[in-house]
Amino acid sequence: MISKIRAAITGVSGYVPDYILTNEELSQMVDTSDEWITSRTGIKERRILKGKNKGASAMAIEAVKKLLHKTGTDPQEVDMLLCATVTPDYTFPATANIVSAALGLRQVLSYDINAACSGFIFALATAAQFVETGAYKKVVVVGVDKMSSIIDYSDRTTCVIFGDGAGAVLLEPDQEGYGLLDFKLHSDGTGCKYLHKKAGGSAFPVTIRNFLENQHYVYQEGQAVFKFAVVNMAEVCYEVMQRNGLKAEDVHWLVPHQANKRIIDAAAERMGLPEERVMLNIQKYGNTTAGTIPLCLNDYEQALRRGDNLILAAFGGGFTWGALYLKWKYDGHRS
Numbered sequence: 001m002i003s004k005i006r007a008a009i010t011g012v013s014g015y016v017p018d019y020i021l022t023n024e025e026l027s028q029m030v031d032t033s034d035e036w037i038t039s040r041t042g043i044k045e046r047r048i049l050k051g052k053n054k055g056a057s058a059m060a061i062e063a064v065k066k067l068l069h070k071t072g073t074d075p076q077e078v079d080m081l082l083c084a085t086v087t088p089d090y091t092f093p094a095t096a097n098i099v100s101a102a103l104g105l106r107q108v109l110s111y112d113i114n115a116a117c118s119g120f121i122f123a124l125a126t127a128a129q130f131v132e133t134g135a136y137k138k139v140v141v142v143g144v145d146k147m148s149s150i151i152d153y154s155d156r157t158t159c160v161i162f163g164d165g166a167g168a169v170l171l172e173p174d175q176e177g178y179g180l181l182d183f184k185l186h187s188d189g190t191g192c193k194y195l196h197k198k199a200g201g202s203a204f205p206v207t208i209r210n211f212l213e214n215q216h217y218v219y220q221e222g223q224a225v226f227k228f229a230v231v232n233m234a235e236v237c238y239e240v241m242q243r244n245g246l247k248a249e250d251v252h253w254l255v256p257h258q259a260n261k262r263i264i265d266a267a268a269e270r271m272g273l274p275e276e277r278v279m280l281n282i283q284k285y286g287n288t289t290a291g292t293i294p295l296c297l298n299d300y301e302q303a304l305r306r307g308d309n310l311i312l313a314a315f316g317g318g319f320t321w322g323a324l325y326l327k328w329k330y331d332g333h334r335s
């Protein structure tokens, strides 16, 4: 009997820039404190990409380069590269194209996916379809954001949350029952008013006026977003568990988007998971938007075992949210 082809993750990697922006440094820039940021978000520090004209691609290239090296993948073998980002180098061409060109991926289909903080899981589910149909055999999914390029560092309500970083995974076909088993993804455009970057798109090209009004930066109504996120991320995780017959003890890891520790705790509680089965690195990197989930997988790779059940979950601008259920394919660190 021929079993269904699934898309399994066969390698992970991550890249964060060197510069560490601490809560202490932020509290010299805006009216905030380490105590407020830590207790309200769980964040202690975040990374910032410095250097003239360095865009998100600079981090994505590093993450994908490491991934190809680690997995022994020849750039010529890569069939497809998807890049999840809301901070592309340019409006066009896609950052995925820039990354592919820089790494010598010549036989590749590459494009970007914009689903804000849910970008990585949206891209992973999309990429998996190409693997499951048999169309492609080696697919790279990279999540990257240079949030520092769209954050107003005089706005204490947003600047404490975000950081820069990238993470990448390799997807390959599997017929032994590993890989992506289920997903549930949602979008609700009525969330636009609570979380957006107004200027710089085709509706509001940057003008001197909207520039002076800081409309080229992220606008977020934190509490409204928080309320929606805390309920919906928890519910979608629970729903994916239910429809796959998973009890709390069957889930080895929750891999949550790292936006706010209180949102992560709520999801874990709804799922009945103890904190030692929840991946957490928000304290080191803050919210790197599309980068958070692959950066978590990279940080925890050593602890992962073949056959582990993982729930990946995210919530973000759009609104967008969802959860993926996947069975991990390999033991520990792949080198």
Ligand code: ACO
Residues within 6 Å of the ligand: 031, 032, 033, 036, 037, 040, 041, 116, 117, 118, 156, 157, 160, 161, 195, 221, 222, 223, 224, 225, 226, 229, 259, 260, 263, 287, 289, 315, 316, 317
């Ligand atoms: N330091 C000190 N005080 C602050 C700060 C700060 N950095 N930021 C806000 N405050 C103040 C506010 O001014 C307010 O003061 P007031 O009571 O005198 O008016 C008070 O703290 C409470 O403000 P809230 O906005 O209610 O604080 P909250 O507990 O909601 O935390 C936060 C704010 C961290 C932004 C939270 O709402 C949150 O995490 N929201 C969800 C973020 C998220 O998940 N975004 C989605 C992903 S992002 C994307 O997709 C690109």
